[in-house]
Amino acid sequence: MTITVYGTAASGNCHKVKIVLDVTGRAYVWRETDIMKAETRTREFLRLNPNGKVPVVVLEDGAALAESNAILWYFGEGTPLIPSDRLRRARMLQWMFFEQYTHEPAIAVARFIRVFQQRVDDPRLPELLTRGHRALTVMEQHLAQHAFFPGEHMSLADLALFAYTHRADEGGFDLAPFPAVRAWLDRCRALAGVTEMPAP
Amino acid sequence: MTITVYGTAASGNCHKVKIVLDVTGRAYVWRETDIMKAETRTREFLRLNPNGKVPVVVLEDGAALAESNAILWYFGEGTPLIPSDRLRRARMLQWMFFEQYTHEPAIAVARFIRVFQQRVDDPRLPELLTRGHRALTVMEQHLAQHAFFPGEHMSLADLALFAYTHRADEGGFDLAPFPAVRAWLDRCRALAGVTEMPAP
Numbered sequence: 001m002t003i004t005v006y007g008t009a010a011s012g013n014c015h016k017v018k019i020v021l022d023v024t025g026r027a028y029v030w031r032e033t034d035i036m037k038a039e040t041r042t043r044e045f046l047r048l049n050p051n052g053k054v055p056v057v058v059l060e061d062g063a064a065l066a067e068s069n070a071i072l073w074y075f076g077e078g079t080p081l082i083p084s085d086r087l088r089r090a091r092m093l094q095w096m097f098f099e100q101y102t103h104e105p106a107i108a109v110a111r112f113i114r115v116f117q118q119r120v121d122d123p124r125l126p127e128l129l130t131r132g133h134r135a136l137t138v139m140e141q142h143l144a145q146h147a148f149f150p151g152e153h154m155s156l157a158d159l160a161l162f163a164y165t166h167r168a169d170e171g172g173f174d175l176a177p178f179p180a181v182r183a184w185l186d187r188c189r190a191l192a193g194v195t196e197m198p199a200p
Numbered sequence: 201m202t203i204t205v206y207g208t209a210a211s212g213n214c215h216k217v218k219i220v221l222d223v224t225g226r227a228y229v230w231r232e233t234d235i236m237k238a239e240t241r242t243r244e245f246l247r248l249n250p251n252g253k254v255p256v257v258v259l260e261d262g263a264a265l266a267e268s269n270a271i272l273w274y275f276g277e278g279t280p281l282i283p284s285d286r287l288r289r290a291r292m293l294q295w296m297f298f299e300q301y302t303h304e305p306a307i308a309v310a311r312f313i314r315v316f317q318q319r320v321d322d323p324r325l326p327e328l329l330t331r332g333h334r335a336l337t338v339m340e341q342h343l344a345q346h347a348f349f350p351g352e353h354m355s356l357a358d359l360a361l362f363a364y365t366h367r368a369d370e371g372g373f374d375l376a377p378f379p380a381v382r383a384w385l386d387r388c389r390a391l392a393g394v395t396e397m398p399a400p
């Protein structure tokens with residue numbers, strides 16, 4: 001059985017899965033799943049992921065795996081995308097948890113409100129912009145000293161952070177004050193298999 | 201140099217670190233850090249974690265590591281707390297990302313507002329209660345079929361989810377409708393080194 005991805009093409013969390021599969025050269029079928037039509041809340045979908053979220057991958061043997069960064073880990077194992085050094089491996093996970101806890105809930109949610117819900121005057125946006133700028137500042141500080149996350153070689157943490165950062169403008173974020181972030185995005189784009197996320 | 205933990209004893213994310221160090225039998229020094237007095241925003245602290253959050257551990261060689269679940273990973277390596285099977289390892293991470301993305305932002309944040317900020321009438325609480333109940337329901341469904349997360353043996357995902365679940369009452373959550381969750385909490389408590397989080 002071919003790997004099947006249940007995902008929304010214009011979702012960064014889903015686009016991460018496309019990127020890791022393309023970068024590692026795996027064959028897969030993409031089943032476009034529309035979150036705005038509640039296709040993640042059907043009984044069939046909830047059997048794959050009781051938490052009702054995309055992305056989900058169904059592996060060759062029929063096992064389902066959810067949470068974008070856990071999926072990155074699964075396909076990254078055995079490749080140079082996971083550092084062989086123990087501390088670097090933990091630091092890669094540190095940035096992946098930073099991505100899901102600090103970066104995504106600000107930058108991706110602002111984009112979701114503006115682009116998917118088309119509510120550019122939503123009262124939550126100013127606070128999300130402040131928090132998102134803080135996350136970008138933390139990234140800028142790191143990238144002023146290192147080529148990638150966590151260190152000098154591209155890892156799963158780069159793929160995770162690339163997903164919403166390269167479309168941060170759609171969330172209302174201006175990357176002009178973050179030159180190290182912009183240079184890092186270009187270094188990510190140079191890797192075969194890293195593609196731009198399509199517009200919603 | 202002894203391992204140093206910068207943490208707030210009554211924070212679940214910090215209590216996870218205490219638990220994994222106690223469970224794996226490591227010596228460490230605990231440096232109590234008061235988030236309510238902005239002790240995570242000092243210049244000295246930001247050198248350890250530019251993201252300005254506890255917990256942070258400083259390892260024997262002086263290297264700093266942040267993000268509670270990345271710290272769990274670091275100390276869990278080479279122990280039975282990380283499954284040896286590739287799919288199970290990814291599923292463990294699935295539950296750890298569920299914890300940080302879906303569980304903690306509802307259950308821990310509700311507790312923070314009620315207990316640390318003492319705002320029991322905060323307008324955000326009803327929505328947080330709804331989301332937290334949904335997370336507990338996802339856990340209950342899993343635990344009706346499995347002893348632990350992700351499967352039949354205790355893993356880092358159990359330690360991560362134990363931290364805020366066993367104090368969910370302080371966030372306004374009633375665990376009475378979740379018998380499988382309550383039985384699982386008792387199975388976690390049976391492991392040497394797993395302790396209750398102190399009151400704030």
